[in-house]
Amino acid sequence: MNPSGRTEPRTPDVRATAAEILDRVERSGAWASRLLETHEQRFADRRDRALLHETVLGVLRGQRLLDAALQRASHRPLSELDGLVRATLRVGAYALISLDRVPDHAAVSTAVESVRRRKPRAAGFVNGVLRRLARTESEPPVRPRERTVEAWALWTSHPDWWVERVVERSGWDAAIALLEANNRPARTTLCPNGGRISAERLAATLAESGCRARPGRVVPDSLRVLGGSPGDALSRGLCWVQDEASQLVSWLVAAETGQTVLDVCAAPGGKTMHLANRVGTAGRVIAVDRHRGRMKRLARNVERCGLGQVRPLIADMTAPPPLGTRFERILVDAPCSGTGTLRRHPEIRWRLTPEAIKLISLRQERLLERAAGLLAEGGRLVYSVCSMEPEEGERVIASFLDRNPVFSAVDPSGELPEPARRFVGADGYLRTDPGRDGLDGFFAAVLGRTRAS
Incomplete structure (x- = not known):
């Protein structure tokens, strides 16, 4: 209580906030990355924000291993627990097993106090489970020797x-x-807004604000953040966050100055903005997506970066498109399972099923079919997914080419930066792999229309 007699507002607790986020991710299918963007604003100290990110993503990456340890310490099945209680236990277990800098007693007491405020009747249970865990799981798990x-x-x-x-x-x-x-945090990679700043000047600007960055591995002008925050440069529209694999997809489009490009399923707009830089102010990027909320985010991103050549359009491209022209360049960055981005979105692994992949691939085929109908003769269409599943990549392309003999696959190597040409296989398709390449996992194919249908 302060001298005025008013109760001071409670300082937000990082681990309690992490448990809230994890509960929402599991209960309502929310995305951890979006919730982190919102909830990190509660914390003024960057160390608290970093701990929040580390805890939420660390729990999601290690959830199965954490649950196995917790189940050994609990007399009740975890699946029967209240969602917030289960999330609090996972946060406590992560602190005990993975955060060496947190003493065991602090990890336990913090979890107990956190749950006591929201679920007071569960405090004793949480205390008992985490204390047993601290006694029995003191050694970190051992890397398997057998390959099963x-x-x-x-x-x-x-x-x-x-x-x-x-x-x-x-x-x-x-x-x-x-x-x-998939269990190692992915580096933040920036794509400079070429209409405003060069990569060299961006690196210097970042350094002035305490953010260290170095050139990317394969994409010229990309910058990998090594330390500090690029927040000021992002808010000024000098750059945006985009993995190098994602940037390579825009290279494959081979958009030229002054061209009009159709970007299908464009939101939230990373590739859209990269394409806008390619076509310049004399060109146009028609950015189409059916999700109104995601398109609002695209519009904000485009406005912040001053890319007036982007024209947003809300439409479902699985239906006859409301476009009365053909395009020389089309990008179909299809919605997908996202298995190439498990480093960034680890919750995907707990939601995805083999059946879902089959359903997703059917929608991808419809999107590609509709978009291809808008490609001009002699034009170039790029199909891409941030998935590593064959059903969403090469099989979609094979099925499309079987039905559409006026199209053919085009070797994309010539449009790629030289260090990235090794990602093109003998079949002419681009594939990146987090384990092999240190980039997000993508599949991309370039299709050409050889004659009118």
Whole structure:
């Protein structure tokens, strides 16, 4: 109580906030990244914001391993617990097992006090489970020696079915590299807004604000953040966050100054803005997406970056498109399972099913079919997904080409930066892999229309 007699507002608790976010992610299907953007504003100290991000994403990445440890310490099935209680236990377990800098007693007491404020009757249960966990799980888990799906799925916290399919298509060495890469935080990569600033000047501007960055691995002008925050440069529209693999997709479009490009499923706009830089102020990017909320975000991003050549259009491209012209360049960045982005969105692994992949691929085929009908003769269409599943990549393309003989696959190597040409396989398709390349996982194909249909 302060001298005026008023109660001081409670300082927000990082781990309590993390548990709230995790509960919403599991209960309502919300995205952790969006919730983190909102909730981190409660914390003035950047160290608290960093701990919030580390805790939420760390729990999601290690959820299966954490749950196994918690279940051994609990007399009640975790699946029967209240969602917030379960999330609080996971946050406490993460602090005990993965955060060496947090003493065990502090991890337990913080979790107990957190749940006491919201679920007071569960405080004793949480206290008992975490104390037992602290006694019995004092040593970190050991990396498996045997190469079995069950062992590696548990160790890396992935579903068995997904680990099995990764091993089948890639072999054990590549599978292990991918599974472990999915549990390492991904670097933030920036794409400079070329209409306002060069990569060299952006790097200097970042350094002036205490943000260290160095050139990307394969994309000229991209910058990888090594430390500090690029927040000031982002808010001024000098750059945006975009992984190098995503930037390569825009390179494949081969947009030229003054051209009009159709960007299908454009929101939230990273590739849209990259394309806008390519076509310049004399060109146009027609950015189409069916989600009104996501398009509002695209519009804000475009406005912040001063890219007036972008024309947003809300429409569902699986229906006959409301466009009366053909385009020389089209990008179909199709909605997908997102299995190439598990480093950034680890909750995907707990939501996705094999059945869902099949349904997603059907929508992708419809989107590609509609968009291809708008491609001019001699034009260039790029189909891309941030997925590593064959059903969403090469099989979509194979099915499309079987039905549409006036189209053919085009070797994209010539349009790529030289260091990125190694990502193009013998079949002419671009594939990136977090385990092999340190980039998000993408598939992309370039299609050309050889004659009118």
